[in-house]
Amino acid sequence: MVHGRPGREVVALHSMWEHPRLITAGLTSMPLALLVVDQLLIPSIRLGPLMVGAPALAAVFCPPLGVVAVIAITIPCVVLAAAGNLNLGTANFWVQLTALMLICAGAVGASWIRERREDELARTRAVAEVTQRVLLKPLPPSIGDLSLASVYLAANEDAAVGGDLYAVADVGGRVRILIGDAHGKGLAAVETASYVLSAFRRSVRRRGPLHAMVTDLEEDFREDLRDATAAQPDTSSASLALEEFVTAVVLEVPEKGDGLTFMINFGHPPPLLIDHGQVTVLAPRSCAPPLGLGDLDGAFPHVETVDFPPGATLLLYTDGVIEARNRAGDFYPLANRLPGWARLAPEALLSAIHSDLRRYVGRGLSDDVTMVALHRTRPA
Structure with a gap:
């Protein structure tokens, strides 16, 4: 799995925070x-009042013990400066010293609170990362003649997990791939995505044909939503069965050779085929309703046959990629960018798209971004 990397400024700041002793010494x-x-200055210019800035800055950057160390140096320096300026014992000196003591006490308390909140945030991020690994299991680098790679970027980088999803399963000579985007935001979308992934893993274990698998996927997903509603009728989960759905694409690709590749599109952005520098949009002739809304249509999901020749690459993605906008409000032109990266391996391709998308947007992403790339190697 490819993850987004922080910018150089963020890396530098993180490195500085990893050395609190250096900050304390400074x-x-x-x-x-x-x-x-x-x-050394003339008597009319006095720098003693500026020394209170040291404890205040220490509250931002140092742990409580570091703040205490800064205070232990600052107070004697303030007293020595006042003595050198013949202000020691004056009413003004005692006012300045009282203000300094109040600032020092506040600095220690603020540092202690900040450190506690940083620890809580670190634990929360650790839980989110474990949740992401459980939901979105890393893809194998290869299955048969297929090379695979994936990238997942949550719009909320502190959360590290969102409503996008993907999964891959080997069903004996064929590989089934799911990519989807849960409707909504926040924890409700994460919960919905978890139900789809669970239903997908159960349905592929039955090893039925693709049309039977997606029928089971739809039924299992809706059953999980109903169970969530019944188990938690007074919480936000109660609305899932009525309001939540997932757009998705399911592919079935042969592990070896160039056999038929099948696709079912549940209202999701169509995959892109990159072959000999040309990009083809694998638009379905008809889309099934999004997962969770199958009972509104009643029609059997239409299975498409798509061409995936040796040497070609398939790119699956969520709408967070193509709906990303630059500062002028223009959408990211994914299909137009791909010919320049046609020769790249899946992981390098996704890294190139990720870097280019970041530059194009020029700011934080407004939606989750998920991509899966598959390359079929040419026969030796």
Whole structure:
């Protein structure tokens, strides 16, 4: 699985935060430096009041013990500066010292609260990352003649998981691939995505034909929604069976050779086929209703036959890719970008799209982005 990398500025800031002792040392040297400069300046210019900035900055960057160390240096420096300026014992000095003590006490408390919240955020992110690994299991790098890669980017980077989903299953000579996008946002979308993935894994284990598998997938998914409603009638889960659905594409690809590849589209953006530098949109002749809404139509899902020759690459994606906009409001032209990357292996292809998408948008993503790439190797 390919993940987005933070920018250089974020990496540099993270590295700095990993060395709190260096930050503490720098802030403890601040009042010492101000004390030396203060003694060299003319009497009308005094730098003692600036020393209170050291504890205030320490509250932002240092752990509580580091703040205490900065305070232990700052207070003597303030006293020495006042003595050197013949202000020691004056009413103004005692006002400044009282203000400094209040700032120091607040700095220690603020640092302690910040450190607790950082620990809570770290634990939350760890849980989110485990949840992502459980829901979106890493794809094998290859199955038979197929090379595979995936990328998942949550719009909320702190959450690390969202409503997009994908899964791959080997069913004995053929590979079934699911990519989908749960309707809605937040925890409700994550919950919906988990039900689809669970239903997909159960349905593929039955090893029936593709049309039977997707029928089971629809029924199992809706049954899970009904169970969630019955189990939690007074929570947000109660609305899932009535409001939640998932657009998806299911593919069945032979592991070896160039046998028939089958596709069922449940109202999802169509896959793109990259072959000999040309990009073909695998638009379905007809779409089935999104998963969860099959009872509204009643029609049997239409199985499409698509061409996936040796040497070609299939790209599956969610609408977060093609609906990403630049600052001018233009959508990301995915199909137009792909010919320039036609020769790339799946993982390199997804990395190129990811980097280009970030540059195109120029800011944070507004929707989850998920892509799966499959390449069929040419026979030796």
